[in-house]
Amino acid sequence: MGLQLVFVLETNKQCNSDWIYIKDTIEHFYEYERTQVKFSPLYMNGKGNYRKKEKQVKQLVKLYDAMAKTNHSSVLYCFDCDDYDTKPDDRNFLEQTKQYCSDNGYTFIWFCKDIERVYIGKKVDDSQKKKEAELFKKRKHIDKVDKHSLSANNYQINTSNILTVLDQLPELSRKN
DSSP: OOEEEEEEESSOTTTOHHHHHHHHHHHHHEEOOTTTEEEEEEEOSSGGGGGGGHHHHHHHHHHHHHHOTTOEEEEEEEEEOTTTTTOHHHHHHHHHHHHHHHHHTOEEEEEESOHHHHHTSSOOOGGGHHHHHHHHHHTTGGGGSOGGGGSOSSOOTTEESHHHHHTTOTTOEEOO
16 A cells, blocks of 8 residues: 655745755654655645646546555645734635645645744745755754644644644654
8 A cells, every 4th residue: 555645835846945844854753664655746836826736736646546556645735824923815825725625635734934934943035945945954954843843733933733744644653
């Protein structure tokens, strides 16, 4: 039985910053059978494009699931919360995307206020995101990330629900 995890990410393929943080998180906190879990990052090129990726999501799922009768896929949409606490448009966007995920059987992962603040504790200019993510990986800064900040249940600055979500997948076992 194989599992494909489709991570739908705000960033673009050239930058790839979101995937660097997420993949580091998986490798640091979880053990899994490498032949049984496939990771498929899918890039939105901006969070407003999440609905436009539906066809690609369905294609990835269909192709993987068709490879073996016991294969299945899980789709995880990853969003930054941005200024949810001060801007009603940002709060409404989160509610819309959360509902979209619920309506389609997808999982909703959030990073508050953005993925860089969760992992490195600061806001990063768009032009520096790739560089900062690469430095994070190179310097193994995942070792310094507090697992509790990745296990939040409610939006709070510098937190995410990513571990809470990944803990629900039986194919991933949390390392001690």
